[in-house]
Amino acid sequence: MFEKEIRRKAKELLEAKTVDLVIGYTSGSLPFQARPILVSSPEDVGKLVWNHFARSNLARYLLPYRDSSKKIALLAKGCDARAVAVLLQEEQFPRERIHIIGLPCPGVISRRKLEEKLGEIKEEDFSWEENSFLFQGEKWEVRPFLEDTCARCRYPNPPLYDELIGEEKEPWRDGSVDYLKELDNQSREERWQFFAAELSRCIRCYACRNACPLCYCKECFAESDSPRWVNGVPTLSDNLFFHLGRSMHLAGRCVECGACERACPEEIKIGLLPLKVEEIVRENFSFEAGLSLEEEAPLLTYKESDPGEFIK
Amino acid sequence: MKNDWEPKIVAFLCHWCSYAGADLAGISRIQYPPNIRVIRVPCSGAVNPLYILKALREGADGVLVSGCHPGDCHYLSGNYFARRKFFVLHQLLQWLGIEENRVQFSWVSASEGQKFSQVVEETVEKVKKLGPAQKLVKEFTFHV
Amino acid sequence: MSKGLVTKEKWWKWLEDKKDRLFLSERAQKRYGSWFPPEVKVVKNGKEILLPSGEEMYRYFWAGEEWKVEEGEVNTAPLFFFSLPCEARAIIEITDKVFLHEPIDKNYRQRRKSLSLGILACLQPEPTCFCSLVGGGPFWKNEEALFLVPRKEDIYVEGEGELLSYSEEGGEKVKQEIQTLQKEVESGLPSPLPSYFSQELYQHFEDEEWDDISWHCMNCGACTFLCPTCYCFDLSIEGRLKGFQLRSWDSCMFPKFTLHASFHNPRPTGKERVRQRVMHKFSYFPEREGNFACVGCGVCVEKCPVNWDIREAIERMVEKIDRLRA
Ligand code: SF4
Ligand code: SF4
Ligand code: SF4
Ligand code: SF4
Ligand code: SF4
Numbered sequence: 001m002f003e004k005e006i007r008r009k010a011k012e013l014l015e016a017k018t019v020d021l022v023i024g025y026t027s028g029s030l031p032f033q034a035r036p037i038l039v040s041s042p043e044d045v046g047k048l049v050w051n052h053f054a055r056s057n058l059a060r061y062l063l064p065y066r067d068s069s070k071k072i073a074l075l076a077k078g079c080d081a082r083a084v085a086v087l088l089q090e091e092q093f094p095r096e097r098i099h100i101i102g103l104p105c106p107g108v109i110s111r112r113k114l115e116e117k118l119g120e121i122k123e124e125d126f127s128w129e130e131n132s133f134l135f136q137g138e139k140w141e142v143r144p145f146l147e148d149t150c151a152r153c154r155y156p157n158p159p160l161y162d163e164l165i166g167e168e169k170e171p172w173r174d175g176s177v178d179y180l181k182e183l184d185n186q187s188r189e190e191r192w193q194f195f196a197a198e199l200s201r202c203i204r205c206y207a208c209r210n211a212c213p214l215c216y217c218k219e220c221f222a223e224s225d226s227p228r229w230v231n232g233v234p235t236l237s238d239n240l241f242f243h244l245g246r247s248m249h250l251a252g253r254c255v256e257c258g259a260c261e262r263a264c265p266e267e268i269k270i271g272l273l274p275l276k277v278e279e280i281v282r283e284n285f286s287f288e289a290g291l292s293l294e295e296e297a298p299l300l301t302y303k304e305s306d307p308g309e310f311i312k
Numbered sequence: 313m314k315n316d317w318e319p320k321i322v323a324f325l326c327h328w329c330s331y332a333g334a335d336l337a338g339i340s341r342i343q344y345p346p347n348i349r350v351i352r353v354p355c356s357g358a359v360n361p362l363y364i365l366k367a368l369r370e371g372a373d374g375v376l377v378s379g380c381h382p383g384d385c386h387y388l389s390g391n392y393f394a395r396r397k398f399f400v401l402h403q404l405l406q407w408l409g410i411e412e413n414r415v416q417f418s419w420v421s422a423s424e425g426q427k428f429s430q431v432v433e434e435t436v437e438k439v440k441k442l443g444p445a446q447k448l449v450k451e452f453t454f455h456v
Numbered sequence: 457m458s459k460g461l462v463t464k465e466k467w468w469k470w471l472e473d474k475k476d477r478l479f480l481s482e483r484a485q486k487r488y489g490s491w492f493p494p495e496v497k498v499v500k501n502g503k504e505i506l507l508p509s510g511e512e513m514y515r516y517f518w519a520g521e522e523w524k525v526e527e528g529e530v531n532t533a534p535l536f537f538f539s540l541p542c543e544a545r546a547i548i549e550i551t552d553k554v555f556l557h558e559p560i561d562k563n564y565r566q567r568r569k570s571l572s573l574g575i576l577a578c579l580q581p582e583p584t585c586f587c588s589l590v591g592g593g594p595f596w597k598n599e600e601a602l603f604l605v606p607r608k609e610d611i612y613v614e615g616e617g618e619l620l621s622y623s624e625e626g627g628e629k630v631k632q633e634i635q636t637l638q639k640e641v642e643s644g645l646p647s648p649l650p651s652y653f654s655q656e657l658y659q660h661f662e663d664e665e666w667d668d669i670s671w672h673c674m675n676c677g678a679c680t681f682l683c684p685t686c687y688c689f690d691l692s693i694e695g696r697l698k699g700f701q702l703r704s705w706d707s708c709m710f711p712k713f714t715l716h717a718s719f720h721n722p723r724p725t726g727k728e729r730v731r732q733r734v735m736h737k738f739s740y741f742p743e744r745e746g747n748f749a750c751v752g753c754g755v756c757v758e759k760c761p762v763n764w765d766i767r768e769a770i771e772r773m774v775e776k777i778d779r780l781r782a
Binding site for chain 3: 028029030033035036037038055056060061064203204205206207209210211219223225228231232233234235262263264265
């Protein structure tokens with residue numbers, strides 16, 4: 001899946017010194033994983049891979065270089081590129097020091113779903129295509145195996161890039177799988193029961209936050225001592241506080257990449273909250289983060305006609 | 313729930329309008345329920361959603377945020393920004409399953425002493441219907 | 457210490473009066489869940505019992521003229537915790553050494569005194585397991601704990617106490633079977649780290665490899681919170697005129713872990729923090745206590761959102777050390 005082109009491009013950029021570093025994915029120590037990697041020498045481009053297991057949002061790996069002088073090439077799926085766009089707009093990184101290699105995203109596949117549907121799985125039993133795969137010779141569509149966060153993706157194609165490798169794709173989204181909608185159809189109390197059960201499993205490891213390209217605060221409110229909002233114990237109330245607070249901080253900024261949810265070691269459906277916030281923002285303020293560099297962030301502006309019926 | 317339960321409500325009032333409105337209600341001896349604990353803020357736009365969550369965490373049964381009417385903000389547009397922010401918060405809390413009236417919002421100007429008292433009455437009434445807050449209140453049951 | 461076979465019926469009979477005091481580790485449950493009653497409390501690991509993620513150390517209140525302090529009471533009902541060998545080892549060889557050596561942690565000691573351990577032999581090591589690399593093994597046992605090998609119709613048991621009185625002599629044949637099984641399981645696992653490793657590792661504190669090793673770690677708390685041996689905690693006050701001192705988990709992965717009051721931070725970036733995690737487990741702790749502070753359970757490897765694998769860090773340093781020694 002375009003791996004060769006990606007490596008060739010990375011090599012070319014490094015050799016020509018167009019960039020100092022390339023940030024991409026490599027295969028990890030466990031099957032069905034692609035982990036982030038930093039490539040600084042043209043000899044190492046062979047380590048780069050591109051497949052259905054690119055779970056992380058690589059834009060988060062840019063920020064440590066903010067105050068350096070390094071020029072960086074970033075492999076960017078649709079959502080990674082959207083995150084870069086928000087970072088650029090928030091002046092967290094200079095445009096001239098980033099080279100975006102856009103990759104239309106084939107969707108991230110959930111290992112758990114593979115196991116649920118196919119039983120015991122080994123890497124060598126698979127051969128992968130963009131939209132389908134062969135498992136022990138049998139052909140399967142990719143769609144039912146997508147991570148919940150990706151099944152509802154509307155922007156697999158990077159809206160911003162310096163060059164694009166691969167062909168633009170149709171979004172996966174066909175409405176058939178949308179875990180937000182499933183919850184919308186429940187009663188308020190049912191939703192509360194659902195979230196209470198999910199969030200009481202949270203161990204407050206902050207993997208969700210640290211995986212998020214837009215949670216880049218030097219000191220997160222959740223760990224602030226003065227003022228102190230929550231304590232360090234993962235009780236339901238403080239877990240809710242953290243996730244609600246975080247979702248509010250992401251309002252109009254979250255690029256719906258779902259990296260937070262895919263990072264959770266406890267497999268908590270934590271992307272639901274920021275994704276819901278984005279839906280609220282989209283439906284009421286007609287704004288989607290990371291699609292343009294010009295349009296003003298929705299919570300940094302207002303309209304006199306904004307909804308106000310909820311205020312007495 | 314005991315019959316004599318009275319809700320505690322934290323009210324964030326903007327200095328220029330709602331706080332002055334409350335003041336006017338006081339000076340004019342307009343009665344309103346004593347359930348609110350007022351926190352004066354410079355502007356409704358300065359109310360961080362975290363303040364609201366924190367009030368609930370620390371045991372408030374309800375929260376009221378009140379500012380100047382649209383167009384009347386002392387800082388010109390603070391309340392417009394606030395409106396967007398609170399709209400998102402309000403929707404999110406409801407979606408999560410928090411009772412709609414736990415957190416309420418109002419516009420009260422400096423001359424609306426009467427309205428202020430009505431708003432407080434209404435707020436208290438609605439929170440009373442909900443009963444004591446439970447959902448976002450900090451837990452004290454740790455292992456010992 | 458005695459050994460023997462306990463039949464299924466007798467095992468259940470032994471469990472009968474312990475049902476509400478039984479704890480089982482999540483990983484042991486996956487393999488041996490059917491040997492335990494539905495009432496069993498499933499925990500991630502022993503930390504959940506001995507070092508809960510939140511506990512009150514003492515309560516205080518302002519009594520008008522002075523502060524009054526009341527110490528927390530620790531539950532001391534006898535409990536049973538069954539787990540895999542690595543998880544039991546995390547208690548016996550790591551957290552016990554931390555909290556039961558001077559200065560003794562009162563709460564830990566009280567909980568520990570009432571906790572009996574049962575070790576369930578590990579018959580299916582996972583791809584992430586490396587217990588044998590760090591001094592343990594799938595058949596690791598300890599005299600204070602029961603050692604159990606569940607079989608088709610009975611359980612092979614080693615240890616002391618009531619359960620053994622239910623057991624029957626298994627004879628030479630069973631002994632043979634267990635030994636063969638042990639060999640089989642152990643054969644797929646790595647051999648122990650060289651004895652000089654912990655000392656030499658420290659010589660490489662300043663090496664530039666750490667940049668590369670730590671690069672993709674996001675410094676979250678997933679690995680340390682889920683690790684059965686990570687024991688770091690934070691103390692804070694909850695309340696004002698009335699409240700309590702709270703102990704909660706902390707992690708060396710977090711930036712504030714080492715933040716000084718002066719705002720100086722000796723571990724300012726991910727590199728220092730990742731290095732600390734490796735050094736503490738593989739150099740500082742073993743130099744002080746004689747064994748690694750990692751039991752090779754592989755949980756951190758499995759749960760890491762970005763597949764940061766501690767085995768790779770160790771392998772890389774072993775290779776380097778051996779290269780330099782040669
Ligand atoms: S990653 Fe999961 S467990 Fe960790 S803080 Fe986020 S929701 Fe909680
Ligand atoms: S909140 Fe989650 S979905 Fe939104 S940008 Fe951050 S990681 Fe992506
Ligand atoms: S949750 Fe909020 S304070 Fe914390 S890192 Fe994210 S944006 Fe910053
Ligand atoms: S090693 Fe993995 S789990 Fe541990 S802090 Fe780093 S990213 Fe988080
Ligand atoms: S460091 Fe990892 S492998 Fe070692 S004991 Fe902790 S969780 Fe297990």
